[in-house]
Amino acid sequence: MMARAALSLSSIPGGDDITRVELANGIVVLVRENPNSLSVTLRGYLPAGSLFDPDDKLGLADFVADALMRGTAKRQFQAIYDSLESIGASFGFSAGTHTAGFGGKSLAEDLPLLLDILNEGLRAPLFPTDQVEKLRAQLLTGLALRTQDTRDMASLYFDQLVYRQHPYARAEDGYPETIGAITIDDLRGFHRKTYGPRGMLVAVVGGINAFTAVEQVRAALEDWTNPDQPALPELPDWEALPARAYKRHDIPGKSQSDLIVGTAGPPRLSPDFMAASLGNNILGRFGLMGRVGDSVREKAGLAYYAYSSLAGGSGPGAWEVAAGVNPANEQKAIDLIFQELQRFTDDLVSEEELNDSKSNYIGSMPLSLESNGGVADALMNIERYQLGLDFYRQYPSLVQAVTREEIRAAAAKHLPVNKLAVSVAGPPRAEA
Amino acid sequence: MDVLKTTLSNGLNVLLKEIHTTPIISHWLWVRVGSRDEPTGLTGASHWVEHMQFKGTPLFPAGRLDKDISRDGGFWNAMTYIDWTAYFSTMPADKIDLPMRLEADRLVHSNFDPQEVAAERTVIISERQGNENNPMFLLDQDVQSAAFEKHPYKHEVIGDMADLQSMSREDLYNHYKRFYIPNNAVLAMAGDFDSQLMLDSVRQLYEAIPAGPAPARVAAEEPAPQEERRVVTRGPGETIFVKAAYRSVRATHPDFSALTVADSLLAGPSNLNMFSGGISNKTSRLYRHLVDRDLAVAVSGGLQATIDPFLYDITIVVHPERKADEGIAALDEEIARLQDKAPKAEELARAVKQAQALFAYGSESITNQAFWLGFAEIFDRYAWFETYLARLAAVTPQDVQRVAQTYLRAERRVLGVYQPDGRPAGDDA
Numbered sequence: 097m098m099a100r101a102a103l104s105l106s107s108i109p110g111g112d113d114i115t116r117v118e119l120a121n122g123i124v125v126l127v128r129e130n131p132n133s134l135s136v137t138l139r140g141y142l143p144a145g146s147l148f149d150p151d152d153k154l155g156l157a158d159f160v161a162d163a164l165m166r167g168t169a170k171r172q173f174q175a176i177y178d179s180l181e182s183i184g185a186s187f188g189f190s191a192g193t194h195t196a197g198f199g200g201k202s203l204a205e206d207l208p209l210l211l212d213i214l215n216e217g218l219r220a221p222l223f224p225t226d227q228v229e230k231l232r233a234q235l236l237t238g239l240a241l242r243t244q245d246t247r248d249m250a251s252l253y254f255d256q257l258v259y260r261q262h263p264y265a266r267a268e269d270g271y272p273e274t275i276g277a278i279t280i281d282d283l284r285g286f287h288r289k290t291y292g293p294r295g296m297l298v299a300v301v302g303g304i305n306a307f308t309a310v311e312q313v314r315a316a317l318e319d320w321t322n323p324d325q326p327a328l329p330e331l332p333d334w335e336a337l338p339a340r341a342y343k344r345h346d347i348p349g350k351s352q353s354d355l356i357v358g359t360a361g362p363p364r365l366s367p368d369f370m371a372a373s374l375g376n377n378i379l380g381r382f383g384l385m386g387r388v389g390d391s392v393r394e395k396a397g398l399a400y401y402a403y404s405s406l407a408g409g410s411g412p413g414a415w416e417v418a419a420g421v422n423p424a425n426e427q428k429a430i431d432l433i434f435q436e437l438q439r440f441t442d443d444l445v446s447e448e449e450l451n452d453s454k455s456n457y458i459g460s461m462p463l464s465l466e467s468n469g470g471v472a473d474a475l476m477n478i479e480r481y482q483l484g485l486d487f488y489r490q491y492p493s494l495v496q497a498v499t500r501e502e503i504r505a506a507a508a509k510h511l512p513v514n515k516l517a518v519s520v521a522g523p524p525r526a527e528a
Numbered sequence: 529m530d531v532l533k534t535t536l537s538n539g540l541n542v543l544l545k546e547i548h549t550t551p552i553i554s555h556w557l558w559v560r561v562g563s564r565d566e567p568t569g570l571t572g573a574s575h576w577v578e579h580m581q582f583k584g585t586p587l588f589p590a591g592r593l594d595k596d597i598s599r600d601g602g603f604w605n606a607m608t609y610i611d612w613t614a615y616f617s618t619m620p621a622d623k624i625d626l627p628m629r630l631e632a633d634r635l636v637h638s639n640f641d642p643q644e645v646a647a648e649r650t651v652i653i654s655e656r657q658g659n660e661n662n663p664m665f666l667l668d669q670d671v672q673s674a675a676f677e678k679h680p681y682k683h684e685v686i687g688d689m690a691d692l693q694s695m696s697r698e699d700l701y702n703h704y705k706r707f708y709i710p711n712n713a714v715l716a717m718a719g720d721f722d723s724q725l726m727l728d729s730v731r732q733l734y735e736a737i738p739a740g741p742a743p744a745r746v747a748a749e750e751p752a753p754q755e756e757r758r759v760v761t762r763g764p765g766e767t768i769f770v771k772a773a774y775r776s777v778r779a780t781h782p783d784f785s786a787l788t789v790a791d792s793l794l795a796g797p798s799n800l801n802m803f804s805g806g807i808s809n810k811t812s813r814l815y816r817h818l819v820d821r822d823l824a825v826a827v828s829g830g831l832q833a834t835i836d837p838f839l840y841d842i843t844i845v846v847h848p849e850r851k852a853d854e855g856i857a858a859l860d861e862e863i864a865r866l867q868d869k870a871p872k873a874e875e876l877a878r879a880v881k882q883a884q885a886l887f888a889y890g891s892e893s894i895t896n897q898a899f900w901l902g903f904a905e906i907f908d909r910y911a912w913f914e915t916y917l918a919r920l921a922a923v924t925p926q927d928v929q930r931v932a933q934t935y936l937r938a939e940r941r942v943l944g945v946y947q948p949d950g951r952p953a954g955d956d957a
Contacts, residue, residue, distance in 0.1 A: 107550055107551065132549040133892055134888040135888050135889055173810075174811060174816070174820070177808060177810035180808070181808060181809070181810065181878075182811075182882075183881060183885065184797075184807060184881055184884065184885020184886060185807065186805070186807040186808055188808075202885070203885055203888060230819070230822060230825075233825055233847055233848060234825040237826075237845060237847075237848055240765070240766040240848065241765070243765075244663070244764055244765040244766075244767075245661070246661050348764055349764030349949075350660075350661045351656075351657035351658075351660035351661055352657035352658045352660070382594075382595065382598050383594030383595040383597075390591070394590075394591065394647070397646070397651050398650065398651075398654070399651065400651055400652070400654040400655035400658055401658075420654065420658045422653070422654055422657060452595060452598065452599045455601065456598045456599055456601055457601075458601065459600050459601015459602070459620055459623070460601040460602070461601070462550065463552060463602070463618060463620070466550055466552060466892075467804075467892055467893055
């Protein structure tokens with residue numbers, strides 16, 4: 097209809113516009129300026145995730161991260177949030193399996209405040225008793241709601257079926273009895289032992305000057321040390337399921353069942369990850385949720401949602417298909433999903449499907465990098481997996497290189513249909 | 529940047545805003561139809577029609593559309609609300625032609641194939657059943673139903689289950705034909721284009737579509753509430769939720785700004801961005817009075833910009849060791865405090881600063897900017913948005929006290945409690 101600027105790689109972050117600095121204590125700082133932006137996004141992580149949780153204190157890493165802003169040597173809980181909320185800023189900590197993460201945003205001139213809050217939370221949390229107990233009540237309420245959530249419960253049991261003895265079987269947010277068992281000494285001990293600068297990343301993106309931002313991070317954090325900071329525990333190998341596994345969990349009074357079919361997928365750095373990722377797009381994402389969406393939702397009308405996902409990540413995160421269905425249609429939906437998985441692992445995807453997914457991946461990249469947050473996430477990916485600063489500029493050629501045969505090989509290797517787990521949570525059958 | 533605003537000869541409102549920071553264009557088509565246009569028996573029709581808009585036209589058959597958009601690297605979706613239905617696509621700038629042609633086509637040429645209608649019935653029932661799994665949906669449904677006698681706002685957007693089971697293909701098609709006309713729609717685009725050239729393209733695609741008769745509206749004048757109503761929703765779980773829903777004002781009402789500030793002081797700033805996160809509310813009055821004092825584990829407020837007076841609601845997640853009445857008593861104390869004493873000017877200045885920051889965050893997303901263009905046009909004019917911060921800044925402490933006295937009175941509210949029956953969950957396999 098009219099000529100418009102074609103996409104150019106200049107808007108994609110790369111080695112010439114990402115500033116990467118390693119501080120003396122090991123903290124890596126990545127900064128990208130966005131002169132069009134009035135605000136700044138600060139994100140990052142350090143290796144203090146739930147892999148460090150003792151079995152009887154599951155949820156400890158999560159509890160610690162949540163408690164870091166409940167009072168520090170410099171400010172009480174209300175003063176911390178008053179300083180943030182007064183200027184329309186946000187900031188928070190959370191914990192995952194491998195890392196504890198942090199993130200927030202503010203108007204660009206308020207970056208020093210975000211760094212102050214980060215610094216205080218990391219280095220001087222007090223874990224005051226009254227605040228810890230408030231937080232405990234909130235965590236326990238979250239767990240009570242989880243027991244009533246069909247999606248959450250299907251996912252919890254799916255992880256147990258797939259990962260068994262592997263640490264990924266454990267719930268990062270714990271259980272009521274483990275959250276109840278955590279003491280203030282546990283919180284302090286976990287923080288003292290695992291929090292430190294080694295393996296930490298700070299990403300800053302927005303309407304700031306890169307040099308100034310690096311110096312601000314340096315001033316806040318370069319003198320932090322923790323000589324006893326341990327390396328992340330080694331992940332044991334994951335062993336494939338010997339056969340298909342099934343679990344159904346009843347939650348009385350519910351209207352819909354949620355189900356998950358799948359198993360462990362390739363880690364982000366596995367050589368076949370890109371093939372698996374493009375394959376997953378064909379299986380359960382492209383268009384209105386790929387082949388699975390087409391079969392379960394569009395053709396059979398069985399579900400409001402049906403899609404697949406591939407976690408990637410540092411370890412063998414899940415590769416799974418999920419759907420929400422009327423309880424009477426559970427088995428029908430599971431059968432359709434297995435049909436699609438069988439086809440996906442046996443047959444080559446079509447040339448057209450592969451080309452479609454490739455152009456989807458390449459074309460959608462600028463959209464995912466539109467916001468400061470999107471760029472910050474990209475910077476974290478680059479560092480976490482050592483992808484190289486030009487990764488997003490090379491991305492189109494990496495995508496183009498994947499073949500149909502590689503996708504089938506990745507599917508057959510990671511999604512053996514006779515060794516998958518099926519987890520369902522929904523109303524008891526008599527109620528449905 | 530200036531916005532090009534015009535109305536085509538067939539009545540289609542067009543708003544175009546050039547933003548050249550990144551090679552992206554976001555395209556929104558808004559139709560003035562939502563659950564407020566649904567009589568009893570046809571509740572959920574607007575949302576179901578929205579689903580059918582993805583089921584193809586003769587020119588763009590079902591199943592092809594999603595693939596075409598995905599192939600070009602874009603994302604698209606649609607949403608139905610009480611006042612409107614909106615369809616959006618955000619694309620690389622050089623790929624915007626496809627969604628433009630598609631939206632113009634499906635405004636009037638959707639198939640409504642009977643088999644597709646039948647398949648979508650089970651999908652929508654499944655969507656509703658998914659909602660029913662959530663205690664807050666069950667509570668909302670009861671509160672909304674008790675809050676209105678005549679106005680269709682009493683129904684959930686997704687519709688009543690009985691209507692979802694009984695509505696026919698003809699019901700849906702008639703609803704579509706009545707409301708999907710250019711003089712009942714708003715086209716809003718933001719992104720990397722030349723406005724005059726883009727307007728030419730819009731004219732080529734839309735101007736030939738004939739206007740239709742202005743659709744009759746079923747939305748009735750709702751009588752003023754006379755007394756507090758209380759509802760109790762029972763269901764599974766362990767957690768008690770409280771929802772206090774006060775009859776609010778329409779978005780164009782002069783008191784809307786003061787009510788926005790009152791909400792910000794009570795429950796933290798509402799976020800007007802659909803594509804950008806908000807901020808925490810831990811220093812808000814209700815958080816401090818309820819959560820800091822262990823009566824609740826969370827509290828939030830919600831004020832919506834709507835065509836007719838809807839609801840300002842406050843939701844409390846009650847502390848596991850407390851009762852609903854304790855949370856309600858504390859809520860009433862805080863509301864009485866705002867009614868009895870005007871807030872300090874510093875508190876208002878803070879609320880304005882928060883709103884400014886949220887605006888800055890929201891303006892970074894082209895999709896969000898295009899959303900603002902059309903959204904405000906539905907209940908007022910885009911100028912509503914352009915003057916929003918100035919109107920908030922003009923609110924005085926006495927205004928806030930007055931609107932608290934006027935609108936946050938018990939007789940204007942429905943008080944809903946989700947009372948869990950405590951049935952334990954268990955395993956059978």
